[in-house]
Each structure stands twice: as structure tokens, then as C-alpha cells.
Amino acid sequence: MIEHEALVQALKTVNDPExxxxxxxxxxxxxIRAEDDRVDVEMTLTSPACPMGPEILRNSVAALEKVEGVAKVDVKLVMTPPWTPDRMTDDARDELGMF
Structure with a gap:
């Protein structure tokens, strides 16, 4: 069984380059959903026109493939609901200087 927390930690290694x-x-x-050796992720971007989108998606797949027990990864890009800064953690706000 794939540990959910291991998947979260793997995705925490993926940075938005900008x-x-x-x-x-x-x-x-x-x-993030795991079943058997398969992981399905739905994620979005800060903007539909984000030029770093393909890189973020590739890096997400690569990070998840490193998790023990994962054989197949499908990262689906969704735009609904749209991303807003309200979704950020306090740590992200601190890093970006948003108080």
C-alpha cells in the first residue's frame, strides 16, 4: 500500500520555478488518490497561461514515480475551481512575503 503522506512529501519537492x-x-x-501501484493527481496552475505548466507537471510525475510502490502516475491538469491565493499555506505566504 502506498502511503498518502509519502506522496504529499514527494510533491513538496516540486517547486513552481517562478x-x-x-x-x-x-x-x-x-x-491525490492511490490504488494498488497507481497514483492519480488532480492539480492546477496559478494561471491557465502559466509558461512553467509543462515543467511543473513533468516534475510532479517524476517526483511521484520515486515513491516506493508507485508504478503508474497520472497527473491531470484541471482549471476548476480556479486557483486563488487563499489556497496557499501560511508557509507559502511567509516565503512570498504575503502577510
Missing amino acids: LNVNVVDLGLVYS
């Missing part, structure tokens, strides 16, 4: 904050703390990850 903001230099991880995708979990930015609130870009909407759901």
Missing part, C-alpha cells in the same frame, strides 16, 4: 515555492504549499494540488 515563485520558488512547492506546489503543495501553493495549494496547486487538489487531490
